[in-house]
Amino acid sequence: MTVKSAPRHAEMRQFSQRDNELIVGDLSLSTLAARVGSTPFYAYDRALVEARVATFRQLMPASLQLHYAVKANPMPAVIQCLAGLTDGLDVASAGEMQLALDCGLAPERISFAGPGKSDSELRRAAAAGVVINLESEGELRRLAVLAEELGCNPKVAVRVNPAFELKASGMQMGGGPKPFGVDQERVPAMLEELGQIGLDFQGFHIFSGSQNLRAEAIIESQNKTLELAINLAEYAPSKLRTLNIGGGLGVPYFPGELPLELDRIAENLDQLIALAKSALPGTELIMELGRYLVAEAGIYVAEVIDRKESRGTTYLVTNGGLHHHLAASGNFGQVIRKNYPVCLGNRLASEELEEVTIVGPLCTPLDILASKVILPKAQPGDLVVVYQSGAYGYSASPHLFLGHPAPQQVLV
Structure with a gap:
């Protein structure tokens, strides 16, 4: 035709x-x-990846930390490129963790999330010194046993499954029953247990959803994320050092979809960072992006x-x-x-x-x-x-x- x-x-x-x-x-x-x-x-x-990161840095508050979610594209050359452009790497398996470590990053700049970490993966992560995002009470207890066997004190954060969702999200990662993270109502008791065990507590990872093109939905989710973190920090065994607010920034794939209005999100983050400095002094806010940086x-x-x-x-x-x-x-x-x-x-x-x-x-x-x-x-x-x-x-x-x-x- x-x-x-x-x-x-x-x-x-x-x-x-x-x-x-x-x-x-x-x-x-x-x-x-x-x-x-x-x-x-x-x-x-490569130039397009560099330009995307540069634009993000220019718009966002200077103190906001940018991490690359390796699962979006784990090609070693891409990881190496973004390791030099961002403040850290987030991984979802021991294989990805090894790729991140091979870039020469300091281990504390790597965080490891995932709801099904095996004992082998936990042992490797603890030995490497990366930050382990705990997804359940059972994972906390297994890690405690392994840490004692290794004679180390691993850095950990608690991944929280919030009660709220990221509206209009292409993939829901939080809200309702989820395999990801610890339900927010269970977190205080888990933090008490974590304090008794004595692992090196770093902060929270609160990730609600991904592939979102609505600035107002992302802003609402980020506001609720900081509010939740402030409330949960009262139960923490030590001061928060990091708060990973996830990502969720989408890219247009299909007819009728428009690019995300990043400037509106940046303006709101200015206010959130000011609030965090007051309510959570010394805490670094991290945004974890994968698709948005490379798609x-x-x-x-x-x-x-x-x-x-x-x-x-x-x-x-x-x-x-x-x-x-x-x-x-x-x-x-x-x-x-x-x-x-x-x-x-x-x-x-x-x-x-x-x-x-x-x-x-x-x-x-x-x-x-x-x-x-x-x-x-x-x-x-x-x-x-x-x-x-x-x-x-x-x-x-x-x-x-x-x-x-x-x-x-x-x-x-």
């Missing part, structure tokens, strides 16, 4: 173009593909290997798909499938346009990268680009499904 014009995705202006090609890391996409050597691949633009700096690139017609629908069949990019296929939490923004990266514009559905090589109808999108007429060898792919792409996908090779990753 040939059409006269194609809608332009207003949000995909972070990458420039030259000679009708997408530019990534100052390289044309075709040059980058030749340098990588094969498709599919993920590419992350828009990354693309996924797959090559068209065939085009075919089926009862009025034109399919572009690529060598990439849900086994590489589960989120773009709609099978990573979407209730109703929506397209990530896509383009033909080696031919951004053309007078001849068509409506196509982009699929991968897998023998499943779920293997869809984009449905009914308008692009320049494509041929085998063209490069399909999926934007907004810097977070929860490579590492959140089932690479072993059907035995196809895994994609490559590059930071440029």
